[in-house]
Amino acid sequence: MRLFNTLTNKKEEFKPIEEGKVSIYICGPTVYNHAHIGNARPMIVFDVLRRTFEYLGNDVTFVSNYTDVDDKIIKAAKAEGITEKELTDKYIKAYEDVRAGLNIEDPTYKPRVTETMPEIIDFIQALIDKGYAYEVDGDVYFRVTKVKEYGMLSGIKVEDLIAGASDRTLSEDDKKKESTTDFALWKKTNEGIQFDTPWSKGRPGWHTECVVMINKLFKDGKIDIHGGGQDLKFPHHENEIAQSMAYNGHPIANYWMHNQMINIDGEKMSKSLGNVLWAKDLIVEFGCNVFKWLMLSTHYRNPLNMTDDVIAGVRKEVSKVENATKNASLYLQVNHVPAHDYKKETVDAMVNALEDDLNTSLALTQVLDQVKVLNQVMRVREKDNDVIATEYATLVKMGDVLGFLFEGTKLSEEDIALYEQWNAYKKEKNFDEADRVRKELTERGIL
Numbered sequence: 001m002r003l004f005n006t007l008t009n010k011k012e013e014f015k016p017i018e019e020g021k022v023s024i025y026i027c028g029p030t031v032y033n034h035a036h037i038g039n040a041r042p043m044i045v046f047d048v049l050r051r052t053f054e055y056l057g058n059d060v061t062f063v064s065n066y067t068d069v070d071d072k073i074i075k076a077a078k079a080e081g082i083t084e085k086e087l088t089d090k091y092i093k094a095y096e097d098v099r100a101g102l103n104i105e106d107p108t109y110k111p112r113v114t115e116t117m118p119e120i121i122d123f124i125q126a127l128i129d130k131g132y133a134y135e136v137d138g139d140v141y142f143r144v145t146k147v148k149e150y151g152m153l154s155g156i157k158v159e160d161l162i163a164g165a166s167d168r169t170l171s172e173d174d175k176k177k178e179s180t181t182d183f184a185l186w187k188k189t190n191e192g193i194q195f196d197t198p199w200s201k202g203r204p205g206w207h208t209e210c211v212v213m214i215n216k217l218f219k220d221g222k223i224d225i226h227g228g229g230q231d232l233k234f235p236h237h238e239n240e241i242a243q244s245m246a247y248n249g250h251p252i253a254n255y256w257m258h259n260q261m262i263n264i265d266g267e268k269m270s271k272s273l274g275n276v277l278w279a280k281d282l283i284v285e286f287g288c289n290v291f292k293w294l295m296l297s298t299h300y301r302n303p304l305n306m307t308d309d310v311i312a313g314v315r316k317e318v319s320k321v322e323n324a325t326k327n328a329s330l331y332l333q334v335n336h337v338p339a340h341d342y343k344k345e346t347v348d349a350m351v352n353a354l355e356d357d358l359n360t361s362l363a364l365t366q367v368l369d370q371v372k373v374l375n376q377v378m379r380v381r382e383k384d385n386d387v388i389a390t391e392y393a394t395l396v397k398m399g400d401v402l403g404f405l406f407e408g409t410k411l412s413e414e415d416i417a418l419y420e421q422w423n424a425y426k427k428e429k430n431f432d433e434a435d436r437v438r439k440e441l442t443e444r445g446i447l
Helices: 037-055 071-080 084-101 117-129 158-165 172-176 206-217 230-247 279-286 288-296 308-334 344-354 360-379 385-402 413-427 431-443
Strands: 002-005 010-013 021-026 059-064 133-136 139-142 183-188 202-204 223-229 253-259 262-264 304-306
Touching (some): 002 253, 037 059, 037 223, 037 262, 037 279, 059 206, 084 279, 117 133, 183 230, 202 206, 230 253, 279 288, 308 360, 308 385
Parallel strands (some): 021 223, 262 304
Antiparallel strands (some): 002 010, 139 183
16 A cells, blocks of 8 residues: 655555554544535545555554534534534534445544543643643643644744734734744633633633544554545644644654545635535435545545536446446346355456555546446356356445445345246237336336
């Protein structure tokens, strides 16, 4: 496996901390609204990464968190007239529905910030004790200038941040800090959900939550891969690294991966432009396979531009795969052909593309190549059922590694009997009855 490591800005051979095991942490959503397609892209991308590692025989520990403490949550709960807990439970359920609707594997762990509060408080106190953090009027800030490695991920220099701050009007919060570069680990507040600490009643800063969850779940607070959207690279991931350097002496992960953003007709998706698309709506409109094919058709490190033409092209390609699997599945079932193993060399060739920094566009091309192979063996007059079953199993397995649902519909005994009756009427040239049965088969989704 070769991955582009955004920590070093180059493609590197992946070497896990422990042979045969892979640890992955992906920053999850702040749950104050439904998941939009920007949230869905990392869900899909990193699910393919996980599935690839699993196909290669690795034991994967996959973690994605829920941020259920935030100013946006307080505001949204007030607007909906419900408690923050009711709001976050509601949108976590909605997020889980999107995950299921996209056939994405459930994370090994799905920690919530509210369930990690004792560890967060202990972590902040340890940073204070080490001299990396300080308290002012109940707020706690991290001393960025004390971490000489700051900027190692983003390339941003502390002196540039200080210079930039001199050009703007300082907020009351900035005036309390030792340096404008420092960020909040704990915020004193009288609004919304609050937690007791030695410093004040309040809630944690966003940048502290993920690093603490990683420390809680993984030995020595170190993982193989940390991922998320490009927009999290700075300041969120940079600040995570700073805290880990202070607390553990290492930058949390050996490999950092960031997916690029999504544009709609060449424009950035944003609430101000009114072009935000909810994942739940596109699952209904497109279906799982079209949605995922669209997300995987462009390399994860490139921006994805959604246009009507792009979507139309994706629909055609997915239709080719679904028609091929449906026709082959129908043929195999009505002819009572037992299941066969897939051709490992064909699936391995596709996985080899995924091992090259998740080259999903090439992998999809290979899926379409396998569709051609399956269609060819289906068109032969003297069909070889074993060959058809093997090529069908191979296409299904390729789809499974990518997270698609391409397996044909399972037929009941009644469905098979009806299909055989249709063929019998055709042989007898009883076209009226054949048309009647065909109509019923079509209504059942068999034809």
